[in-house]
Amino acid sequence: MAINKAWTAASFGLDTMIWNQVVAQPATAPLANHPRVMPVGGGVPIVVGGRVVGGIGISGGAAQQDHDMAVAALEAAGLEVSK
Numbered sequence: 001m002a003i004n005k006a007w008t009a010a011s012f013g014l015d016t017m018i019w020n021q022v023v024a025q026p027a028t029a030p031l032a033n034h035p036r037v038m039p040v041g042g043g044v045p046i047v048v049g050g051r052v053v054g055g056i057g058i059s060g061g062a063a064q065q066d067h068d069m070a071v072a073a074l075e076a077a078g079l080e081v082s083k
Contacts, residue, residue, distance in 0.1 A: 001040070001042075001059040001060035002011050002059035003044065003067070004038035004043075004061075005042045005043030005055070005057030006038050006043055006054070006055035006057030007036050007038070007043075007057070008037050008038045008055070009044050009045045009056070009057065010045055010046070010052060010055030010057030011036075011040075014041060015043065015044050015047065015067065016039055016040055016041055016067075016072045017041040017064075017067050019037065019038075019043075022039065022040065022044050023037075023039045028029065038057075041060075041062075041065055042058040042061075042066025042069075043056070044056050044070040044081065046079055047079065047080040047082065048076065056074060057070070058073070069079060
């Protein structure tokens with residue numbers, strides 16, 4: 001799950017917490033059927049100089065806990081985090 005959270009965040013440049021809201025909309029709900037899209041909190045894009053260069057995925061807790069840990073890891077590494 002963590003790998004797919006990181007893939008989702010990196011591929012679309014959006015936190016997976018936001019993806020959860022995206023796939024809740026009827027017009028975009030089919031996107032949740034993509035085999036790698038993981039619309040569960042814990043995936044955060046890695047941004048350097050305003051560009052998405054990767055993603056981090058955390059799994060094992062509740063969605064909000066995973067998200068908070070991913071943000072904390074990026075902040076500890078001195079990387080940009082969109083809020």
